[in-house]
Amino acid sequence: MLSLKNAHLSSGDPMKTVIKEPEPEMGVSHVSDETLRAFVGYHMKRAFNVVQTDLARTLKPFDLRMLTYTALVLIVDNPGLRQSQLADAMDVERPNLVVIIDELERRELIVRDRVPTDRRAYALKATLAGRQLCEKAVAAVTAHEQRLLENMDATTRDTVIAAMQLIQKSLSKG
Amino acid sequence: MLSLKNAHLSSGDPMKTVIKEPEPEMGVSHVSDETLRAFVGYHMKRAFNVVQTDLARTLKPFDLRMLTYTALVLIVDNPGLRQSQLADAMDVERPNLVVIIDELERRELIVRDRVPTDRRAYALKATLAGRQLCEKAVAAVTAHEQRLLENMDATTRDTVIAAMQLIQKSLSKG
DNA sequence: TATTGTTATACTCTATAACTATA
DNA sequence: TATAGTTATAGAGTATAACAATA
Structure with missing residues (x-):
């Protein structure tokens, strides 16, 4: 999952995790992949990449x-x-x-x-x-x-x- | 599917299709992928390749x-x-x-x-x-x-x- | 003519180390 | 010292054209 790759969501309880975010008022703190997530091919690529690596x-x-x-x-x-x-x-x-x-x-x-x-x-x-x-x-x-x-x-x-x-x-x- | 890539299985009714096979007594006329077919990763690679190409x-x-x-x-x-x-x-x-x-x-x-x-x-x-x-x-x-x-x-x-x-x-x- | 294996080539994707300029 | 972006480079996967030997 794309969202999970963001530091503040990556592991453990998000509520307990305090991590400096790169100026949330300036850029984007959460990367939305709404458009891409709709496509099976997108998920296949990501899954296949980790399979390939492993x-x-x-x-x-x-x-x-x-x-x-x-x-x-x-x-x-x-x-x-x-x-x-x-x-x-x-x-x-x-x-x-x-x-x-x-x-x-x-x-x-x-x-x-x-x-x-x-x-x-x-x-x-x-x-x-x-x-x-x-x-x-x-x-x-x-x-x-x-x-x-x-x-x-x-x-x-x-x-x-x-x-x-x-x-x-x-x-x-x- | 691997098997489908062989000429005698590729399309239409196999029974109606007459195609010269490369010396069936010499080599193999049907490629068995029994071992590989058991792995999800194998199917993912093949599917992802056609998705990627398309x-x-x-x-x-x-x-x-x-x-x-x-x-x-x-x-x-x-x-x-x-x-x-x-x-x-x-x-x-x-x-x-x-x-x-x-x-x-x-x-x-x-x-x-x-x-x-x-x-x-x-x-x-x-x-x-x-x-x-x-x-x-x-x-x-x-x-x-x-x-x-x-x-x-x-x-x-x-x-x-x-x-x-x-x-x-x-x-x-x- | 067509096919088997081959060479050469090119493009894409992936991965790492090391640099620069900022912080 | 750490981070953002960059450069250079190397390895691997994929694709096509063209060739020699053979069918």
Whole structure:
């Protein structure tokens, strides 16, 4: 919430908190976001930002980012996947996937196997090290997700997931 | 949905659609995202990406981006706002806000007024042109939002907004 | 001709350290 | 000394055009 970011509302009982405000007669002491608050997209951006930040922190010990993590999981779960399929599945452009795959290959978490029947393509496969790192990372992300949802009931969670999928469907045809 | 991105599932009746699949015996014809699908964050990222893209397209005619739009709306709604308050409200770092304000000022949509009682600070105010552009942009974003929510009932919408706020609260203290 | 992977490139968003001028 | 705004910089995500090898 925007309003909560203001010092006098940020934590504890506001009535008990005495904080110098920057000349309330001069500027604004309370930032109104009335217009923006009406939009779901606004709340999605703010929520996604904190999720992104927390996930990055979660994956840091494994030297993974959201994108390298997602790619690794999908390759582990789909041995033989091709780069174009992976790019499609991840909703990233083919050129942007190349550096992600480069990094995973350099760290020997996956291999690029040539496809004999189509020498243009690569079949992506996780190595043992890749599968092991993936397993640990998934466990960490599961813990991150539990933090994320600690005060949310299962019904709400399912509603949110369904809503996110609906939004994707509504806009991807526009 | 990931699965929907595969050609044989992408549109229409799958049974009626005959499409060449890339050697189903060799690679994978259906990308399974079982592991990732379990995470709310995964769905949020995908949904937010399409929202972001559609919003960018929506704001393009006004030469605004999500951040310049948000800043403009907040300044219009909070005349006299200072940059540090705005940065706080927008959840962006102070240095990153500078270029946003620079751009809005260069386009004469806002002005930086010196605060007489604190010569370090600026009071941000929208110009007439700024307020007029803002009004049009808000209308366009409202239409974008309606596209976003065209198949979502109001209850679900409210649930999603509450959930986004809850997620922010859960993680921002970590 | 079309597709797979690639290179190069550009724009945006995010994050940090360090500076200046005020307080 | 602390704060408001600034500069510089770096990392990451996203998007497009154009190329070589192959189909």
